[in-house]
Amino acid sequence: xxxxxxxxxxxxxxxxxxxxxxxxxxxAGSLVAYALQGLGLHGEVPGNxxxxxxxxxxxxxxxxxxxxxxxxxxxxxxxxVAVLLGGLGLAMxxxxxxxxxxxxxxxxxxxxxxxxxxxxxxxxxxxxxxRQLDSYTYTIGLAGIVxxxxxxxxxxxxxxxxxxxxxxxxxxxxxxAEFGRVLIVIxxxxxxxxRRELLxxxxxxxxxxxxxxxxxxxxxxGTSLAVLxxxxxxxASLLLFGVFVVMVWVAxxxxxxxxxxxxxxxxxxxxxxxxxxxxxxxxxxxxxxxDPQNVNGIGYQLAQGWFAFASGGxxxxxxxxGSPTFIPYVGSDFILAAFGEELGMLGVAGILLLYLVLxxxxxxxxxxxxxxxxxxxxxxxxxVVGLQVFxxxxxxxxLIPLTGVPLPLVSYGGTSRVATFVILALLVRASAGAWYRVxxxx
Amino acid sequence: MDRQIRRLGFAFVALFAxxxxxxxxxxxFAADRIAGEPADAAxxxxxEYSVERGQILAADERTVLAESVKNPDPNSPYAFLRxxxxxxxxxxxxxxxxxIYGFSGLEDALNPYLSGTAPxxxxxNLTDILxxxxxxxxxxxxxxxxxxxRVARDALGSHQGAVVALDPGTGNVLAMYSNxxxxxxxxxxxxxxxxxxxxxxxxxxxxxxxxxxxFQELYLPGSTFKLVTASAALENGxxxxxxxxxxxxxxxxxxxxxxxNFGNELCPSGGPPTVTMAQAFTSSCNVTFxxxxxxxxxxxxxxxxxxYGFCPILPPDQVTCAEPTIPFILPWNSGRFPEPAYFNExxxxxxxxxxxxxxxxxxxxxxxxxxxxxxxxxxxxxPRLVTEVRDSAGRTVKVFDKQDYxxxxxxxxxxxMRQMMISVVTSGTGTAAQIxxxxxxxxxxxxxxxxxxxxxxxxxxxxxxxFAPAGSGQTPTIAVAVIVLDGGNLGxxxxxxxxxxxxxxxxxxAYLKG
Numbered sequence: 001x002x003x004x005x006x007x008x009x010x011x012x013x014x015x016x017x018x019x020x021x022x023x024x025x026x027x028a029g030s031l032v033a034y035a036l037q038g039l040g041l042h043g044e045v046p047g048n049x050x051x052x053x054x055x056x057x058x059x060x061x062x063x064x065x066x067x068x069x070x071x072x073x074x075x076x077x078x079x080x081v082a083v084l085l086g087g088l089g090l091a092m093x094x095x096x097x098x099x100x101x102x103x104x105x106x107x108x109x110x111x112x113x114x115x116x117x118x119x120x121x122x123x124x125x126x127x128x129x130x131r132q133l134d135s136y137t138y139t140i141g142l143a144g145i146v147x148x149x150x151x152x153x154x155x156x157x158x159x160x161x162x163x164x165x166x167x168x169x170x171x172x173x174x175x176x177a178e179f180g181r182v183l184i185v186i187x188x189x190x191x192x193x194x195r196r197e198l199l200x201x202x203x204x205x206x207x208x209x210x211x212x213x214x215x216x217x218x219x220x221x222g223t224s225l226a227v228l229x230x231x232x233x234x235x236a237s238l239l240l241f242g243v244f245v246v247m248v249w250v251a252x253x254x255x256x257x258x259x260x261x262x263x264x265x266x267x268x269x270x271x272x273x274x275x276x277x278x279x280x281x282x283x284x285x286x287x288x289x290x291d292p293q294n295v296n297g298i299g300y301q302l303a304q305g306w307f308a309f310a311s312g313g314x315x316x317x318x319x320x321x322g323s324p325t326f327i328p329y330v331g332s333d334f335i336l337a338a339f340g341e342e343l344g345m346l347g348v349a350g351i352l353l354l355y356l357v358l359x360x361x362x363x364x365x366x367x368x369x370x371x372x373x374x375x376x377x378x379x380x381x382x383x384v385v386g387l388q389v390f391x392x393x394x395x396x397x398x399l400i401p402l403t404g405v406p407l408p409l410v411s412y413g414g415t416s417r418v419a420t421f422v423i424l425a426l427l428v429r430a431s432a433g434a435w436y437r438v439x440x441x442x
Numbered sequence: 443m444d445r446q447i448r449r450l451g452f453a454f455v456a457l458f459a460x461x462x463x464x465x466x467x468x469x470x471f472a473a474d475r476i477a478g479e480p481a482d483a484a485x486x487x488x489x490e491y492s493v494e495r496g497q498i499l500a501a502d503e504r505t506v507l508a509e510s511v512k513n514p515d516p517n518s519p520y521a522f523l524r525x526x527x528x529x530x531x532x533x534x535x536x537x538x539x540x541x542i543y544g545f546s547g548l549e550d551a552l553n554p555y556l557s558g559t560a561p562x563x564x565x566x567n568l569t570d571i572l573x574x575x576x577x578x579x580x581x582x583x584x585x586x587x588x589x590x591x592r593v594a595r596d597a598l599g600s601h602q603g604a605v606v607a608l609d610p611g612t613g614n615v616l617a618m619y620s621n622x623x624x625x626x627x628x629x630x631x632x633x634x635x636x637x638x639x640x641x642x643x644x645x646x647x648x649x650x651x652x653x654x655x656x657f658q659e660l661y662l663p664g665s666t667f668k669l670v671t672a673s674a675a676l677e678n679g680x681x682x683x684x685x686x687x688x689x690x691x692x693x694x695x696x697x698x699x700x701x702x703n704f705g706n707e708l709c710p711s712g713g714p715p716t717v718t719m720a721q722a723f724t725s726s727c728n729v730t731f732x733x734x735x736x737x738x739x740x741x742x743x744x745x746x747x748x749x750y751g752f753c754p755i756l757p758p759d760q761v762t763c764a765e766p767t768i769p770f771i772l773p774w775n776s777g778r779f780p781e782p783a784y785f786n787e788x789x790x791x792x793x794x795x796x797x798x799x800x801x802x803x804x805x806x807x808x809x810x811x812x813x814x815x816x817x818x819x820x821x822x823x824x825p826r827l828v829t830e831v832r833d834s835a836g837r838t839v840k841v842f843d844k845q846d847y848x849x850x851x852x853x854x855x856x857x858x859m860r861q862m863m864i865s866v867v868t869s870g871t872g873t874a875a876q877i878x879x880x881x882x883x884x885x886x887x888x889x890x891x892x893x894x895x896x897x898x899x900x901x902x903x904x905x906x907x908x909f910a911p912a913g914s915g916q917t918p919t920i921a922v923a924v925i926v927l928d929g930g931n932l933g934x935x936x937x938x939x940x941x942x943x944x945x946x947x948x949x950x951x952a953y954l955k956g
Contacts, residue, residue: 253445314470376443397465
């Protein structure tokens, strides 16, 4: 820490320079990964490396310019880290889909990355102050619940792989829960910032808040349980509930809400266990994936992911030189195992560290924000991303039962990619507002 | 609120620390164990098949015993196919490289070199990675002479049996063939069903083509063991001209049983009242060598056998060896001879063991090593099949030097043995191995397949071993051992001299002609 106070303008310039330097590194890292996977697979760099590089670098710099124009003093690290994660994920998806003969799928994802960047830019350009969102508490909350429950509606909702997550409007298929989650977080930030004193104070012998104040919270819990039971989506339900508990706890500062949350989680988990046989199966697979009777049956995916990590070792086989396509759905839930095999422990640790940087920056924004709504929003959005990363990484690594959620920005999945970019846009916006304390010194 | 946010940060750090710990566990600490799980075989094999495996070459550095060729099917998960152009000619030496049944032979023994994973390749592999070049395995140079290998196969013809030819001065394996051999190609390439079919045919074949009769199976040595008994007598100071009583049959002590000469004949013909060891060796008289064995005693006989590389066993409980006494690059069975304790209070077995019966065991490689040691003045070299490994740039990365194993006999004894073996070929049981203009030293053997049943009609196994040129002042350049199972085409009339000696002669003749 320098004892000399640095003028705000100089600090902003330095932030911009740091940010652009990081962005150059992120773009370079992404393109090197893209070139290496071609070298590994075919012994030559991909023929379209130049055009891919121009588009990727152009879109990345474009997003950067929007940040500079619309949010001058914004956090310098979030955007470059997001670009690098997106670029690495795309390189891996090209590598995986090429081997499966489906480069078109990877190209779709490249387009989705561009759409994500565009949504990132549009969010920053349209929303000039996050407190604008604070004015529509219940509208946003209602919209969030509608989006979460939309897949249940007969005629437009449908299931893939046992979970009813998708809606189809004919011209557009997507997973509305990805956006519903963001809206619920905005609603909670808004609602809790208005009611936190009431919830924190409590009344009566046990210090419980009034039912009237708890109502919307119970509604959120009910929604997450509905998501679990009606859509059979364990991952989404878990994320929603986790964010909900964390935000209530941070808003009230009362640990009793954490205890209450764990109790409710236990009840919800037990109900899910009883009602959904596939949850029971997940737990069995978690413990017994490598047992001889499962390893080529229900445990095959988890076992192959496990083997992929193990055969990667410290430094990995090199991009394009391993055999991650033994893993079913390797591009979505198991993409971290593919990195584990081809980039080794160092590569996986690097990717996890990038997420940790995102989480750290997000929570930092929460601390630096001077308004309660901004704090809660930053914390909630960061928790959504952080919990999602932990849930899928720990599931693939067999620390917890596997629940299929995408690895943000990296996995296959257009909706998730776009939703994560919107989340990051909100964080970047929150870091560059009037209510953001300009720090003195580096 | 800020306090909660900071705590939340710590909670995330703790959760991610769990992830890091688990990643370190699965990718580093337990990685080898997990990646080696049987259920992971498909990934391991695919990784192996993506490397261009090195060639296995004959001594001429041109003849290909095994090579990897690019898979013409671009959709196959296996980038390369393993080919064995010599088919069954070298199959038992190269072994197979099967994605279903694993590896055998040199493919197994030298896998780290052929696949380029041996530590010697680290520098080259790093260079390849930096230059973006595909990894290529090392080339293995063997000592096999393709022309001699073909002569050995053709000389065996339809006989079940085996031929081993060594260079006495180095231990180099010049030829080593066992009939029937097998073709490794169908085990190494093809669909899973094709590989399974080929495998099932091979393992159900009663002639066991996957197991080499040259160096893996074991047989009774019969009279070829007189090389060992005679060596023990000479080392004991009993010269070739020492005279021994010559009864028609030898009454064995401690029992009513007897030891007879081959065919219960008088030996040598005419049945003189006494006979020298040299005469008895030339005519292969069992009675004489049974006596010599009894007079030497179990200790000296056993010690001599073990010096020749026979590994000690203690029947009936312990009849196998943990590992061969003489080192060889391929898994093999050296000969076996009981420890002295086995003969305690059981002198008849000393006499039987002295003429290569009872629990004595050997194969042609063991026998060829004995001949080679005698030819080399008493110094035995371990058999050498591989001389060096080269990387893809042609640099030598590993040299297998010749390796002296032991001095089973003195120079003087070796010279006396050579003279007696020359007599076997000039005037004894091995005349069929005579080569005009070349002195050949040899020894025959005819080992019963009857077990303890006397005078059965089951055809015997015929043995012959020889080295040449064996004239005075000449350095022998080849030592050969041959076995023909079940009497070959002569059935129960077969002897080592009639069936096996002509095969050894063809191999020696072909080699000396160049």
